[in-house]
Structures are given as structure tokens and as C-alpha cells.
Amino acid sequence: xxxxxxxxxxxxxxxxxxxxxxxxxxxxxxxxxxxxxxxxxxxxxxxxxxxxxxxxxxxxxxxxxxxxxxxxxxxxxxxxxxxxxxxxxxxxxxxxxxxxxxxxxxxxxxxxxxxxxxxx
Numbered sequence: 001x002x003x004x005x006x007x008x009x010x011x012x013x014x015x016x017x018x019x020x021x022x023x024x025x026x027x028x029x030x031x032x033x034x035x036x037x038x039x040x041x042x043x044x045x046x047x048x049x050x051x052x053x054x055x056x057x058x059x060x061x062x063x064x065x066x067x068x069x070x071x072x073x074x075x076x077x078x079x080x081x082x083x084x085x086x087x088x089x090x091x092x093x094x095x096x097x098x099x100x101x102x103x104x105x106x107x108x109x110x111x112x113x114x115x116x117x118x119x120x
Contacts, residue, residue: 010035010060012050013043023049035060039069064088075103 009022009031019042025031033056037043040062047057063078064085072079077100078086091099 006033006056007031008033008035008058011037012046012060013037013040014065015040016042016045019046019049022046023053026050026053026055032056033058037062037065039066041066064091076100078103 007030009025011018012022012034013019014037022031022034023046026034027050034050035058036047037060062085064087067084068075068079072083077098080086
């Protein structure tokens, strides 16, 4: 039985620098799976860098960077007044849990049900 190893690079779309690093490792054959942060400003340019590489893409659920893809008013406990996600340092510094977990659990359930199958 042949075994394959999945080597994943996470955070495509986070920044131009991250995109370049991921693209280089993909094109050098080190990475065969990429987690995409679909809500970030540089996501499309990152995808363009690897579009013909035959790499498997997966969803990187983001709740602490950038802007949500949904209306921020629907998830007020994890967004700032300007509509951006609260930074991860807010969660780490909190003495008490301030997150309304019901919408976050919906995101987690969607993520759990999201699978990308890759075939050679």
C-alpha cells in the first residue's frame, strides 16, 4: 500500500511576504497542501502565484485577522467597532471569556464539514 504525506502551509493570503514564501515552497515541491485565508486582502494574488501548481487547497477559518466575510454586526463578540476581527491578543489578555460561541460554533461546524479531495 502506497502512503502519502500531506505537508501543509497555512495562512495563504495573510500578506504578500507569506504568499511568496508559500509559493516558493510549493513550486520547489516541499508543500502539497495550502490553507487559504479567504478574507484577507492578498488572497487572490497568493492564489495566482500557485494556480497551476496542482496543490490541494483547504479553508483556513479566520476569526482574529482582517474583516469577516459576513456582516460584522452578526458576530459582535469577535469583531471591533470598525468591523474588523478582534486581534488574537484580545483573547489572550481577557480575564473572562467574552465570546458568544453560537456563531463561532456554526463556523466550526462548516469547517468540519468542508473537505477538499486531491487526486493525482
